[in-house]
Amino acid sequence: MASCFCDKVNIKEAADVAGSPNDALISSQDPRHPANLICTLCKMFYYNNWVTGTGGGISIKHPGTGHIYIAPSGVQKEQLKPADMFVMDSTSGAYLRTPQSYKPSACTPLFMSCYKQRNAGAVIHTHSQHAVMCSLIFDKELRIANIEQIKAIPSGKKDAETGKDINLSFFDTLVIPIIDNTAHEEDLTEGLQEALQKYPNATAVIVRRHGIYVWGPSVDKAKVYNEAIDYLMEVAWKMHQLGIPPDCGIGEEKKYL
Amino acid sequence: MASCFCDKVNIKEAADVAGSPNDALISSQDPRHPANLICTLCKMFYYNNWVTGTGGGISIKHPGTGHIYIAPSGVQKEQLKPADMFVMDSTSGAYLRTPQSYKPSACTPLFMSCYKQRNAGAVIHTHSQHAVMCSLIFDKELRIANIEQIKAIPSGKKDAETGKDINLSFFDTLVIPIIDNTAHEEDLTEGLQEALQKYPNATAVIVRRHGIYVWGPSVDKAKVYNEAIDYLMEVAWKMHQLGIPPDCGIGEEKKYL
Amino acid sequence: MASCFCDKVNIKEAADVAGSPNDALISSQDPRHPANLICTLCKMFYYNNWVTGTGGGISIKHPGTGHIYIAPSGVQKEQLKPADMFVMDSTSGAYLRTPQSYKPSACTPLFMSCYKQRNAGAVIHTHSQHAVMCSLIFDKELRIANIEQIKAIPSGKKDAETGKDINLSFFDTLVIPIIDNTAHEEDLTEGLQEALQKYPNATAVIVRRHGIYVWGPSVDKAKVYNEAIDYLMEVAWKMHQLGIPPDCGIGEEKKYL
Amino acid sequence: MASCFCDKVNIKEAADVAGSPNDALISSQDPRHPANLICTLCKMFYYNNWVTGTGGGISIKHPGTGHIYIAPSGVQKEQLKPADMFVMDSTSGAYLRTPQSYKPSACTPLFMSCYKQRNAGAVIHTHSQHAVMCSLIFDKELRIANIEQIKAIPSGKKDAETGKDINLSFFDTLVIPIIDNTAHEEDLTEGLQEALQKYPNATAVIVRRHGIYVWGPSVDKAKVYNEAIDYLMEVAWKMHQLGIPPDCGIGEEKKYL
Structure with a gap:
């Protein structure tokens, strides 16, 4: 912040x-x-x-x-x-x-896709520069692993007993799909819907040279996911500047420095 | 912000x-x-x-x-x-x-140029470091393309039916002229007026090693243009740091990394 | 800030x-x-x-x-x-x-370790990106020397007469241990306790790819230590970007530029 | 800010x-x-x-x-x-x-030196990281030229008629002496006093790996000088990161990129 x-x-x-x-x-x-x-x-x-x-x-x-x-x-x-x-x-x-x-x-059809395909309670769309920079550096996906803040993001799995969302663990890799931008925001809908299908566990989609869409079952969750993902995109960008791949194994960082 | x-x-x-x-x-x-x-x-x-x-x-x-x-x-x-x-x-x-x-x-003659030559409703002049850095990196123009935030900037064209300003599209290239600074701010007037004539669609002029002038038909529009341009100058500077030309084609970024 | x-x-x-x-x-x-x-x-x-x-x-x-x-x-x-x-x-x-x-x-056992092993009055745990970046750059310790802000950090020694904490001097080297992260925050306890024993003068422990724990005899001291250490981690990260080891001798910086 | x-x-x-x-x-x-x-x-x-x-x-x-x-x-x-x-x-x-x-x-003798040797009305001392970074990059002086913000800094000359301070012009070079730090802040006094004598027009002294002292005839002027100098130290640091010497001639920037 x-x-x-x-x-x-x-x-x-x-x-x-x-x-x-x-x-x-x-x-x-x-x-x-x-x-x-x-x-x-x-x-x-x-x-x-x-x-x-x-x-x-x-x-x-x-x-x-x-x-x-x-x-x-x-x-x-x-x-x-x-x-x-x-x-x-x-x-x-x-x-x-x-x-x-x-x-x-102009985001309305995109918001509606998240409501319908993901049963979202809220959708946040920002022009975060961290999202824009990550979309320039990475190709089809942002992959970042082994960072504590990942644990704030849902894995897509649910606890069999309680039915509650299970978040990613520290050793997991967060994968956020990156889709290409279109001339008109409403035309993004198709790309977003495809990404929603292809990445059923994703809670966010980066739009190349544009920004990010983040959603969650409630506005509080969407806000927290958006904050955590923005933090992680910033870390990924800084790691790239140091030459370290954001999804590299623990202990392998030094060989890239 | x-x-x-x-x-x-x-x-x-x-x-x-x-x-x-x-x-x-x-x-x-x-x-x-x-x-x-x-x-x-x-x-x-x-x-x-x-x-x-x-x-x-x-x-x-x-x-x-x-x-x-x-x-x-x-x-x-x-x-x-x-x-x-x-x-x-x-x-x-x-x-x-x-x-x-x-x-x-000391900016008064520059403000007046924008009022007279562009029928401005407000003029904003900042010493934004993003403007200063872009003026050191780029020569006669800042050119940035294919970034969503460009769509907040007017193209200079007007809708034939409504008479309303048409903004740039995502695939357009935003061009902001860069003029050289002078010892006294009032002496900038000539350079600014030349730029206003040479770039009839520009809504801003960067002054090298100095800052930026941004104007619009109302203070709200000038404020929005100034925010969007500052965002884009920051992105251009970050792209330059990664080695990516800010006006490079979509999909060509990776060959510069 | x-x-x-x-x-x-x-x-x-x-x-x-x-x-x-x-x-x-x-x-x-x-x-x-x-x-x-x-x-x-x-x-x-x-x-x-x-x-x-x-x-x-x-x-x-x-x-x-x-x-x-x-x-x-x-x-x-x-x-x-x-x-x-x-x-x-x-x-x-x-x-x-x-x-x-x-x-x-989940930090509770870690907080308790600081209370018991160090007689802390307060413990602060952040996900500071400066801590995360330092943990990627450095191996077992962050070492930074000859920066004025170091003087805000306690040396671990006490004044023989007054019994008051003696802080580090400008020419001292601040050493902050870096421990590896674990899947569950409570499992960090062992690593933290080992670091507390091995570094009896430390007032902070960086957790790799995670953040930092900082403590002090009172909440005011813990707050000040946390601010000063965050400042120093930021300087260490910037020095690394320039190629200067953060613990290099005074006057040796230029040979790294 | x-x-x-x-x-x-x-x-x-x-x-x-x-x-x-x-x-x-x-x-x-x-x-x-x-x-x-x-x-x-x-x-x-x-x-x-x-x-x-x-x-x-x-x-x-x-x-x-x-x-x-x-x-x-x-x-x-x-x-x-x-x-x-x-x-x-x-x-x-x-x-x-x-x-x-x-x-x-501990700054008191340093403040007093500025009051006595420069007839200051106020003295500001910060641990600005821009000052620390400039003191690592540059040797005995920070030199920065041809940046508009320089015009907020006094040249040391006075208008013969009005007796008012004359500020630097755009084409001037701002020179801020950098002195070495000492173990105890009060021991800085000698180095500061020497710098005050050697640089009679300076309104600030950078202390290596420590921060900066800025003074002025009134608290308002000292505040403005401190803001403008911090801005310029940030620009100098960013120019160094691009490989451009902060005092290079206008139009020579591109040969360093």
Whole structure:
């Protein structure tokens, strides 16, 4: 984390907009309501240099209603307000709320792929420079092994007894697929869906020369995965600068120095 | 963004100064009034290491009155107050307000060139180290291609139907002219004006060993362009460190590693 | 320090939870009470990129009661609340307070080793990338000499008259042992205890491809040691990038450039 | 600037301590009073990674009384309170106020040299890593030329008419002497005084493998010089990494790439 964000989303303001049609969908005093949380997280991401210049995006599925909240496209992410949110019915895909003067996010079909194919609870898309650099250095996959932070990432397996996600172990190799970018963000959908099928355990996809998509069963998990993966992409980039392959065996580093 | 800024411009203080001659020009409760917004943005830029050591500057044209607001020269940018602002009549070029004990910004003729030749709504000038490093690495132009963030930058073309700006596409090459610095900032005007003519689609000019000027039709657009270009200059510098030309074709990166 | 944290732990909230069994142990208006201080420090560490993605941990021994406070495992460190703390009796090792829905930190046996073998007052564990990079570059020890910041680190010797800790001098070499990581954090205990015995003057142990453990006689000292060591690991990494061994003699740097 | 600081010095608290002997010297509601300003600046410096681990120091001469305010040694710089300040009579060198439980700064004789030999109004000492890296790369002097930010640094010459300081021009070369470190900070005094004599125009001295001392006729000027010099040391270090000598002629950069 390069920085902090000091201004919590203005919840009072959120409540004040109630009154317009369907504004009840985005008016809540609860800081964890998706309409509020998207604002808080986008501000945080902005100060990490992940969504500057209107880049990136985020979507959260309301755990209660199942409605899908999506930040609009082409707006300054650190200045988002709850009233700026699009809200979609997750079954029909129809917009329940469309803010005037904004376009739906070009990421919407990509978010929907993660919701449908992975039963995601939230999807984070950043223009992280660590993702861009890794996509220039590596070919079809980022592979990094034997770093403690890997243990924050799910393996895709579930505990037979509890049904809970089992995370990767220290000795595992984290594999993140890298797909090629397209001229229009919505055209990425096919590549993303292919990667989702080919890498059934992946919780993220790097888009070459573009950024990364990270998802999880809840917004908290998606946030943690995104932080851990960004940390690991930064380490992979630094290892490459030293000449060490990020997936090299423990004890083999010195022969590359 | 390396950081945050926590102290919003003190609007109450801004209002308190009203009473002095012409202080009505800089006294507003509206955080988006140019006199307030310049303070907010300069604080933000300071914590990004763009305007430390009194470097850099900014000017905003008031969208209503057309008056041009300019931060003074040689002052600590993170400590600006609305009362510090120069205000100029955009037609006559006469100062409507001149704060005592400050000098007009040495950038003023450069800001005016952007207002006149490009019909700018705001001009941002930073001493960004990414601009300085790119100006040392590259010769007459920074060229960077096939990076998603390029899509935040206008192409110079307009949509025939809507008249709206069309931005660059992912497969385009962003070209930013690099002009040589001069002993005195005001002497840069000629070089800037030449670049404006030679690169009619450019929304920024890098000044070698100095920094960058970025403008846009509104302060919001100028801010977004400046963020996106700074991100791209950082990526270009990192690509150069890896040996990859920033405008190389997709898929050709690996042959440079 | 890459950043700041703006939200002090909400002390009022801390007081409000009193009422549940044993919540008196974590309810205090004193910002320096371990239950409050752990929250404040974790937020600070988070914005330094030391404990993102739920990584890292911290434990403080209450200077009055001797109770040991430990942050839970697998939680977002910047969002910790006093009510999240585990509290342990330092003599019996029995938990005096166990928050529902959290797991005790996997670091607990490592923290206990520092308390017992070194009479620590606090132990800080981060996933600092400077520690990870140093553990890739160096073999069994990080050795860095002749840097002023070394003087913030204790030498292990005590002043014969006052009994106070004597810190390293500028001409000394700071030696930090590097131990290998294990699949499970608790299995690190053996390696840590060996390092504590072999390096009786060390106030920190780097864990390869993982992070660092730093302790001190008080939480303030542990915090200062952790900051100074992180600074020195960053310098060591930068020196390595220039080709200069971090423990080279003064005046010998240029022959490596 | 890597970061921000959000907590202004608590002026109310400052006023509350009045009552103890000589506490009137450090009790003021004015945020620009040296006792308050030292706290504000140290917090800012801390979040720039300049004074972590209790490193660095600062001293301000009260423009009215001439008393010299000095932050204590070995304390966490981001947590300083006005009551922590030492106050010295600038003529006699006698302490007018000595906080219990603190040691006077080891930098004191160095600060005094700048006050006496240069008529300084304030002296800033940081452990900036950019200073440390430059001191490893360069020998007796840091020389950097033809960078706009140089224009924030005084040339040592004065305008014949106005008596005001004349700053360096863009085509000038900034020269900062580098002196060797000593075991004890107070023993640096001789080396600093020699450098002050040998470089009568210098406004800063780098201490090898240690940090930098920067002074100016006022605390505002010292702060600006320190920011501009840190920026320039960072640029010099980055230029060295590209193979470009920081004082090379304009247009000669490309032959080093």
